[in-house]
Amino acid sequence: MAVLEEAKIVVEHDQCKGCTLCIIACPKDVIIQLSSFNTKGYHPVEYKGEGCTGCGICFYACPEPGAIIVYKKGAVVE
Amino acid sequence: MANKILKKSDSFYAVYDRKPGEDKMNTHYCPGCGHGNIHKYVAEAIDELGIQDRTIIVSPVGCSVFIYYYFDLGNIQVAHGRAPAVATALKRAHPHAIVISYQGDGDLAAIGGNNIIQAANRGEQITVVFVNNAIYGMTGGQVAPTTLVGMKSSTTPRGRAIENEGYPMKVSELIAALTAPVYVERTALWDTSSRNKAKRSIKKALKAQMEGKGFTFCEIMSPCPSGWKLTPAQSLEWMKENMGAYYKVGVLRDEIKTREPIIKEKKTVTSKEIQEVLGTDIKPSEHYPTNPEDRYKNPSMKFAGFGGQGVLSLGTMLANAAMEQGFNSSWIPSYGPEMRGGTAYCFVNISDKEIGSPTVSNPDLLVAFNRPSLEKFEGDVKPGGIIMYDSTIIDVQPTRDDVEILAVPATGIAESLGNIRCANTVMAGVYLAKTKIMAKEALIQTLPKAIKKKHLIDLNIHALEKGFEFIENN
Numbered sequence: 001m002a003v004l005e006e007a008k009i010v011v012e013h014d015q016c017k018g019c020t021l022c023i024i025a026c027p028k029d030v031i032i033q034l035s036s037f038n039t040k041g042y043h044p045v046e047y048k049g050e051g052c053t054g055c056g057i058c059f060y061a062c063p064e065p066g067a068i069i070v071y072k073k074g075a076v077v078e
Numbered sequence: 079m080a081n082k083i084l085k086k087s088d089s090f091y092a093v094y095d096r097k098p099g100e101d102k103m104n105t106h107y108c109p110g111c112g113h114g115n116i117h118k119y120v121a122e123a124i125d126e127l128g129i130q131d132r133t134i135i136v137s138p139v140g141c142s143v144f145i146y147y148y149f150d151l152g153n154i155q156v157a158h159g160r161a162p163a164v165a166t167a168l169k170r171a172h173p174h175a176i177v178i179s180y181q182g183d184g185d186l187a188a189i190g191g192n193n194i195i196q197a198a199n200r201g202e203q204i205t206v207v208f209v210n211n212a213i214y215g216m217t218g219g220q221v222a223p224t225t226l227v228g229m230k231s232s233t234t235p236r237g238r239a240i241e242n243e244g245y246p247m248k249v250s251e252l253i254a255a256l257t258a259p260v261y262v263e264r265t266a267l268w269d270t271s272s273r274n275k276a277k278r279s280i281k282k283a284l285k286a287q288m289e290g291k292g293f294t295f296c297e298i299m300s301p302c303p304s305g306w307k308l309t310p311a312q313s314l315e316w317m318k319e320n321m322g323a324y325y326k327v328g329v330l331r332d333e334i335k336t337r338e339p340i341i342k343e344k345k346t347v348t349s350k351e352i353q354e355v356l357g358t359d360i361k362p363s364e365h366y367p368t369n370p371e372d373r374y375k376n377p378s379m380k381f382a383g384f385g386g387q388g389v390l391s392l393g394t395m396l397a398n399a400a401m402e403q404g405f406n407s408s409w410i411p412s413y414g415p416e417m418r419g420g421t422a423y424c425f426v427n428i429s430d431k432e433i434g435s436p437t438v439s440n441p442d443l444l445v446a447f448n449r450p451s452l453e454k455f456e457g458d459v460k461p462g463g464i465i466m467y468d469s470t471i472i473d474v475q476p477t478r479d480d481v482e483i484l485a486v487p488a489t490g491i492a493e494s495l496g497n498i499r500c501a502n503t504v505m506a507g508v509y510l511a512k513t514k515i516m517a518k519e520a521l522i523q524t525l526p527k528a529i530k531k532k533h534l535i536d537l538n539i540h541a542l543e544k545g546f547e548f549i550e551n552n
């Protein structure tokens with residue numbers, strides 16, 4: 001168990017359809033699209049690794065229920 | 079700490095086991111399709127309101143037909159455009175349930191146009207989530223009532239033209255023109271702030287339903303990149319610029335605070351009340367055991383003739399009497415184009431076992447009252463079965479040699495009794511006397527159900543007896 005000191009997102013690559021709506025929505029511009037393919041044949045997106053504020057905007061912009069998980073600062077994780 | 083993590087709602091299945099194929103983790107929607115967003119907002123609202131165990135989502139025909147793959151809720155998938163009617167039934171039968179009618183614009187505004195207007199006008203206590211993507215997505219991008227003027231679709235290749243397809247339909251305005259709806263709002267998915275409003279709108283509507291406030295309607299403008307032939311990113315811009323210009327976002331009705339709640343209680347109907355309404359509350363005075371030969375047991379029957387010859391009521395008489403004698407029975411009619419004159423027929427099953435289907439393709443008994451029926455259906459009778467035909471009216475004979483054939487001058491006998499309309503009851507008598515599946519008395523005691531005019535009951539008892547005599551004398 002750990003308490004996150006910084007917010008972050010995790011993208012489930014195989015649930016991402018590469019629509020880029022999260023990228024357009026993110027106010028911090030911290031999501032990028034990968035040039036590699038996922039198992040569904042889409043280019044998934046990925047968190048740049050820093051700068052996320054945990055605002056959740058990408059989560060609500062994303063149409064796939066399970067593609068993005070947003071961890072806000074202070075979230076308790078395994 | 080749950081609110082520190084935004085993830086798939088509990089109202090979704092963790093794994094979409096109901097979805098066929100290998101991929102149990104992804105929705106079937108195209109990249110950038112707004113249905114997914116709206117599903118998420120609905121699911122989150124249900125989680126937050128704590129109503130997952132009592133929410134039923136009615137899914138339409140359209141791309142969202144498979145809602146039940148994803149939502150861990152009650153679901154009924156219904157015929158095209160009929161979600162508001164089914165939602166109405168669900169809500170009335172289960173007033174405590176939260177009922178969502180989830181519909182696309184083809185489903186709701188085209189084929190289901192009247193359904194939604196009537197449900198709204200009745201003020202049904204349901205929440206409608208109306209996904210307006212200005213096109214028929216599922217079937218490949220045909221014009222919808224909501225398609226914008228000039229917008230190309232597969233059925234308006236030169237663009238929607240007012241002179242051909244009329245003006246795009248402003249459904250929320252139509253709904254808000256009615257008095258009953260308590261909440262109507264149009265939102266959109268083109269940017270963060272509009273999405274937040276869409277999310278809030280859904281939750282607000284569901285909360286109003288929980289409070290018993292009345293009919294709530296959430297229109298959400300939603301991208302269909304495939305139907306629009308745009309990328310997901312282009313879709314958002316196009317939607318804001320074009321749909322946003324014509325369909326104004328905003329609240330069209332909000333009387334949630336001022337309306338008195340109407341909390342309905344579940345109505346229970348006793349079987350006695352149902353029987354009274356159906357007129358089947360006449361209790362048999364007696365049970366009359368019989369012992370037919372095995373080959374006559376559990377018959378499937380077809381009765382056919384012209385409308386007006388009493389074919390349908392012959393079926394009801396036998397089915398009713400059988401029910402009263404403790405058998406299972408079924409009766410299902412089929413009409414020709416006209417009630418009188420056209421061919422009418424019905425299927426009856428009588429059985430000491432459960433009856434799977436009320437329809438009968440190969441009957442054990444065919445009763446034909448006119449020549450076309452005899453000729454049309456004689457070939458369907460099971461070998462070893464019975465064909466009874468009205469030999470007063472039918473001037474040909476059946477050609478089958480592997481069935482029992484009874485030529486009964488039923489109309490002639492009825493005429494001698496003074497009323498040809500009791501020919502059907504003569505046939506009933508012949509059949510019962512022949513097969514002994516029920517006693518004469520079993521039918522007599524239920525005659526008042528089939529025959530409403532009291533003075534005709536004696537005549538029919540007479541006709542029944544004539545039918546029995548026919549078998550005794552032949």
Ligand SMILES: Cc1ncc(C[n+]2csc(CCOP(=O)(O)OP(=O)(O)O)c2C)c(N)n1
Nearest residue numbers: 139140141158182183184185213214215216
């Ligand atoms: C009775 C009937 N008529 C027509 C169809 C064909 N059909 C299937 S989906 C559809 C329209 C769907 O459009 P919409 O409601 O806008 O939903 P979307 O797919 O865009 O989400 C039609 C006409 C059908 N399935 N049943």
Ligand code: SF4
Nearest residue numbers: 026052053055056058
């Ligand atoms: S949570 Fe906010 S800041 Fe973080 S990636 Fe998503 S949109 Fe960007």
Ligand code: SF4
Nearest residue numbers: 016017019020022062
């Ligand atoms: S919005 Fe969702 S599906 Fe689309 S690219 Fe981002 S994570 Fe992938």
Ligand code: SF4
Nearest residue numbers: 107108111141215302
């Ligand atoms: S066709 Fe349109 S509405 Fe249907 S899944 Fe694809 S994007 Fe969504």
